[in-house]
Amino acid sequence: MAKPEFTNTVVVRALPEQSDPDSGQHAFAYTITIHNTGDVTAQLIARHWVITDAGGHVEEVRGLAVVGHQPLLKPGERFEYTSWTRIATPHGTMRGTFFCMTEDARPFDSPVHEFGLTTTSALH
Numbered sequence: 001m002a003k004p005e006f007t008n009t010v011v012v013r014a015l016p017e018q019s020d021p022d023s024g025q026h027a028f029a030y031t032i033t034i035h036n037t038g039d040v041t042a043q044l045i046a047r048h049w050v051i052t053d054a055g056g057h058v059e060e061v062r063g064l065a066v067v068g069h070q071p072l073l074k075p076g077e078r079f080e081y082t083s084w085t086r087i088a089t090p091h092g093t094m095r096g097t098f099f100c101m102t103e104d105a106r107p108f109d110s111p112v113h114e115f116g117l118t119t120t121s122a123l124h
Helices: none
Strands: 006-014 026-036 042-053 058-064 078-087 091-102 107-118
Touching: 006 091, 006 107, 026 091, 026 107, 042 078, 042 107
Parallel strands: none
Antiparallel strands: 006 026, 026 078, 042 058, 042 091, 091 107
């Protein structure tokens, strides 16, 4: 039986121009590249994010599509998008799941492993 699988890579950068540390607003952009490493065509349908700041505050975000797209990827194809989030502390983490569907309507999950959200100033 054909195996569906999406893998992903994440690149994060702080957005100081969108942040206001004095009021507890730290913004980050993240660019995700989704790669269909399976052997069947499949579509990304929805996402679920778990965003945790350094104080332990957790926010969950669920929704259809990513930045307005539900990409249909043939084996070997990639889709890249950039989005952003804001947390109350200079560092935190984010992890999630993409909910996907094969062309013959078999659902599968594609995890996004935890990645760090850290401002440059928090490193010093």
